[in-house]
Amino acid sequence: MAATVFYLDEIPEPGSIAVLDGPEGRHAATVRRIRVGEPITLSDGKGLLAESEVVAAQKDRLELKVSARVLSAPPAPRVTVVQALPKSDRSELAVELMTEAGADAIVPWQASRCIANWEGKAAKAVDKWRAAARTAARQSRRAYIPDVADLHRTGGILELVRRAKETGAIVAALHESETARFTELPFTQAPEIILIIGPEGGLADSELAAFSEAGADTVLLGPTVLRTSTAAAVALGALGAVTPRW
Template sequence: MSLPVHLVESLDGASPGTLVEVTGDEAHHAVAVRRLREGEQVVLTDGRGTSATGSVASTGKRVFSVTVESVAQEPRPEPAITVVQALPKGERGELAVEVLTEVGVDRIVPWAASRSVAVWKGERATKSHAKWQATAREAAKQSRRSWLPTVTPLASTADLAALVAEADLALVLHENATLPLGALVVPEAGRVVLVVGPEGGISPDELTVLADAGAHVVRLGAEVLRTSTAGVVAVAAVLARTSRWA
């Protein structure tokens, strides 16, 4: 059985025999909801590649401490995968973030595409972004990731053009594309950017902007996938051709 994973602000100075204290909401959920007990084995991670395994030494109302038994440092995965996710309607945004995090995406960029049904503005934008961040955090713990993915603020199409221009490989999923994703060589290092459009599809103007910035417009297959699942399928197809999944 896999050990439960908890996120901490820092593991600086952690070494076998040292004590690490976990506080706040993370500790409250572990103690009050999961019923964490003294002596239980857990894994702590800072979300930046460092993890520590140890046993719970003590628990409190919103705190618990762990006696460290071992510390591991995992290098940042290469190539780094960024997924630009057009805003879906309803709860499909959180679903997309959850599965993208589980599959190993390094950065998720919410995109206000012209045909997106959902709109992030004002207080709703703040709450929705926070919900995506929380979803990524919990999915990272569930999938036992040492590196926590970043969820950036809402991006415009102009922002995407700059992102695409800086990428080592940029792909835009489109059902009318003639170029199969499998025809392209995936780099073993650097950054791969994958753009997923909204339910209504990417507009011709947006497609032109992204292609002019250097993106390849590609298709996965004959089937048209939902925006909340297209990204994870495409990322799996990309990672299967890299040493990350070797």
């Protein structure tokens, strides 16, 4: 893979010319100052990778000749992170870290103890998370950009948990007061994993009870208490070591 990855919705067949414009083209041509002759890996963000070479460069646009394409298999098991909204100054950092650590899907959650409140601005905030996920995926050269869902309330998360459990998924709600350990869960047997990350104030007792009733395992991630913005990345790193994802 070339040292640089950029995203393009439609990647043409080998031998064809791909045009990288818009925000991606502007970043490539103006910010990164990529020039004619440089190799670039293109991705559609859905697993398709293409090797290409720049054949023409303008201020905010590159033309690239595609030489080869390959479909990258998604990591398994699939991991969805249900992320309680962090404080505004750490919100996008949480998305960046979990994207770089390998999250396949991200669900923003308005938990009861969240200091942040997206009331009246959810659409704009979700757009920022999607942009952060795309940028972090490019930085970490991912073939897949994580799906970022619309804002969920607790009722929607419970429905997500119930549906996932019906298909054999493991749902782990992380809580610092639990004694059962995260690494003791049978992750290698699961087709999907859902991680529930509470807010800075922790999961409320009512939320813990509701998640347990819906089939989630409430577990301790490790010996230290982590910020909500970093917990998902740490959990994903642990999963990489105990599942075939790495």
